[in-house]
Amino acid sequence: MSSPLLSVRDLSVAFHTDDGVVNAVNDISFEVHPGETLAVVGESGSGKSVSAMALMRLLPNSARIQGTIEFDGRDLLGLSPRDMRRLQGNEIAMIFQDPMTALNPVFTVGNQLVEAIRIHNPKVSKRAARERAASMLALVGIPDANERLDNYPHEFSGGMRQRAMIAMGISNEPKLLIADEPTTALDVTIQAQVIEVIKRAQEATGAAMILITHDLGLVAGVAERVQVMYGGRLFETGPTETIYYRSRNPYTRGLISSIPSATARTERRLAPIPGAPPSAINPPKGCVFRPRCQHATDECFTEPELRRLDEATLHQSRCHYAEQLGEMDNAASGSRT
C-alpha cells in the first residue's frame, strides 16, 4: 500500500465550557491514502465535523487539540498560521453543509470562484482565472457556465449552489477534499445527483476525499472505506463492503437497520436506535453506547478497546462482543438454509 496522504494519530479535541469539559473527539486515529474516499458516519454530536474542522484548523481557539495530524509529510498542528493558509483551499479544500450560507450573498458566483483561485495563484490573470472558473462550473454540471459566473448566489437554486461550492473546492486541484455533510441541506431528490457531481469532480482532480455524513445509505457507491463514530469515539472502521454486510458493532448495525430500503425482499420495519446520543460532558460509564445497546451486559461497564478484527482489511471494532456478533450471523444464516 502507498504511504498515506493524511495520517491522524490519537486526535482528541476538548472544549472548556462553563458546564465542564466537553470531550468532542477522543483518541481517534485514521489514514487516508491518495485518491481514496473515506466516509465518516455518525449521528449529530458524534465528533465527525469537529474532527474535520480540526484537520482544517478551523476550530476556535478555545478548543484543546491533542495528537498529531500529518498531511503529505507535514505536521498540520505544528504549522504556522501562514503556512496553514497556504494549504487551506489549495491542497486541502472543504465543501460545507449549507450552500445557502456558504456563498457570500453580495458577490457573484464568478467573483468568488475567481477569488478562490487567485488567493493561491496571485500570478494568474483575472481573465485566466475566470476561464478556469467557467470550466469548473461546467464540470459540475452548470449550464451556460460563462454567463452563470455573473449571477449572484440567490439566483442559483440550492442544488446549483452546492455545485458551485464543489467547483470552488476543486478549483485548485486539492490533494484532499473534505465534504462536510454536503447533501444534508438539499432535497432528497438531488442528494444523489450532488454525490455524483462530487465523485466526478474528485475523479477529475484525483483528490482523496473525506465524506462526512450521518446518512450511511449515501456512502455505499462512493467510499472505499467507512469509519463509524459515536460519542466522539471511533466505533468501527473498515472497507465499505465489510461495514455494510459484516459489521461487528451493535451501533453500526443499528445505523444500517435504520436505513429505509426500497429493494428489501422481505417486508421489514425500520428499526430506529432507541435513546439519544450521549452527553459529551458526562459520558456513560464504560462503553458509551451501553445505555442504548440491546446486547449490553455487565462487562460493558468497562470501556472496550478499538480492536483489529482482520489484518488484511484492517477491519476494527470497539465492542467486547465483536466476534460473537459474527458468530450470531453465521448461526442465523445457517439455520435459515
Next chain:
Amino acid sequence: MSETPSGMSPEDVVDDARPASIAPDVPSDAAVLAEREGMNITSRSFGRQTWDRFRRHRLALIAAIVLALLATAFIVGPWLSPYGFSERDVLNMRSGPTAEHPFGTDTIGRDLMVRTFLGGRFSLRIALIVALLTTFIGTVIGAIGGYFGGTVDTIVNQTINLFLIIPALVVLLVVGVRFAASPNSIAFLLAVLLWPTIARVVRGLFLQYKEQEFVLAAKAAGARAPRIMFRHILPNTFGPIVVNATLLIGVAIILESTLSFLGVGVQPPTPTLGNLIEQAKGQLDSKPSAVLIPGGFIVAITLCVNFLGDGLRDALDPTSRKG
C-alpha cells in the same frame, strides 16, 4: 435578509424534482437546466445593476437631485451674488424678502441670501466631514471588535459605551468655549463624539456575520483575517452603514446648529445655518422668514440625505430584485 423568496423560486422545485435515479451526465443535465432556467440569466455589471435599482427608487432619485441643486447653489450662489457675506446695506436693515434681498437682511443689513448659501456650504461641509470621519473610524473599530471578539471586543465595547454615556452637548460646550471654533475643528469634535454610534452598529453586524458559513468557507479557502473582514464581511454591511452614515449627516447638521445656536459653534462672522437661526431668534415674531429660511434648508438637507440613504441601501443590496 439575504434569503429573498426568489432564492427559493419555483425553478428550484423544477430543477430538483427530476428523478435522482437517472445518473446525470454533463450534457443532458446542462441542456435540461439551460432550457428551464435560461430565462433568468443576466450579466449586467455591479455598477449597472446598482444604478438600475437606485433609479427605481423615485424618492431617493429626487432627493439626490435636490441635494445636488442645493450643493450647487451653496457653492456657486455666494460667488454670483452682488453682495459680500459681511457687506452691510445700511439703507435696508432688518428687511423682509424684497427684490434686492430675496431672503431679506439681518439686523445690521447683511444680505441673508448670500449668508444662507454660505452658511449652507459650511454646514454641509461640516456634515460631510463628520459623516466620512465617523463612518471610517466607527467601521474600523467596530469591525475589529466584532470580528476578533474576546478581550479585543471587551475593550472596544467598553470604549463605545464610555463614549456613548458622555453627554455630547456638555463636552462640546466646554471644549467649544475653550477653543476658537472653526468649521473643521467643530467637524472633528463631532466625529470624535459620534463614531461610537457607527461602531456599535458595525460591531453588531460583524458579530452576526462572522458566524456565517461563508466566513468559515473563506477561512477554509486560506483567506487572512483582514481579507475576510474587509472583503467578505464588510460589503454585507454596506446597507446599514450607509443608512447610519446618512442619518449622521442629519445629526451633524442639527448638532452643529445647536452649538451655533448656543453660541459655541462656528463663530460669526462665518455663517452656518445654525448661527443664522441663532442671530435671528429675536425676530421670530417680527420677521419669521429669517428663522424659517435657514431652518427650512436644515430640514430639506436632512430629509434628502435620509431618502438618499434609503435608496443607496436598497441599491447596494444585490439580493433586492427591484432592479
